Amino acid sequence: MTMKASTRQMDGVTIVDLSGRITLGEGSVILRDTIRDLVGKGSKKILLNLGDVTYIDSSGIGELVSAFTTVRNQGGELKLLNLTKKVHDLLQITKLYTVFDVKDDEATAISAFTK
Amino acid sequence: MTGNRVSYTLESTLESVNKAEELSSQLAAQAGFGEDECQKISMAVREAAVNAVLHGNAYDPKKKMTVSYENTGGELVIRVADQGKGLDVSHIPDPLAPENLLKQSGRGIFLMRAFMDEVRFRTLDPGSEVTLIKKVAAGAPADTKEASK
Numbered sequence: 001m002t003m004k005a006s007t008r009q010m011d012g013v014t015i016v017d018l019s020g021r022i023t024l025g026e027g028s029v030i031l032r033d034t035i036r037d038l039v040g041k042g043s044k045k046i047l048l049n050l051g052d053v054t055y056i057d058s059s060g061i062g063e064l065v066s067a068f069t070t071v072r073n074q075g076g077e078l079k080l081l082n083l084t085k086k087v088h089d090l091l092q093i094t095k096l097y098t099v100f101d102v103k104d105d106e107a108t109a110i111s112a113f114t115k
Numbered sequence: 116m117t118g119n120r121v122s123y124t125l126e127s128t129l130e131s132v133n134k135a136e137e138l139s140s141q142l143a144a145q146a147g148f149g150e151d152e153c154q155k156i157s158m159a160v161r162e163a164a165v166n167a168v169l170h171g172n173a174y175d176p177k178k179k180m181t182v183s184y185e186n187t188g189g190e191l192v193i194r195v196a197d198q199g200k201g202l203d204v205s206h207i208p209d210p211l212a213p214e215n216l217l218k219q220s221g222r223g224i225f226l227m228r229a230f231m232d233e234v235r236f237r238t239l240d241p242g243s244e245v246t247l248i249k250k251v252a253a254g255a256p257a258d259t260k261e262a263s264k
Binding site for chain 2: 058069
């Protein structure tokens, strides 16, 4: 299953709904291009919804880290929403779970962004 | 049959990485591993295959990746070899070190070690080979078909 990304706006937060596999190649490129496009348009509050992400490899993890630092370096915030158990476990063993601000409820995640 | 080895010679492409991952999942299931373990094994193989194709062979169409699977009865042994310039694992930074946490790359070998019981590296001439070993649970079937593709 290839990766898909669609964006929507909610209370000043850009929510990116991701589905499929974030792996080396197409999945990572789609995520990278989506983040660059949003940052280029001035989005500073980005919420990545990973609820339908079925698989992620080390390249995908790297792309999430890159997205996090790219947004932060522009003075923005990036948070993660709805991790599956597999993605959650992967972020735990790579010690990235504490780096990212991870939420499991969309409304809570949106309200957690700096006003 | 126990001990038989299946070997695949694959192009240096992302499609080959996906194929190695799929084969690993199928063969791990045949070896009796559960869904979670199958995913861990196939992910470790994916990381090894990415290293072989990307860092080893650098997508060179003249260079091949070889992936072999062997169920010894007690262990599932998977070897991924490339024909690149070799890999010095002694100089790979710890991805869990605070200064490396936000680096984009460098987690592949860490994940292989996290998901497998044993990971060994060997220098070839030319290239390198990683051996990924997972112990087969007692009572699980030991069955990989003999083939060469």
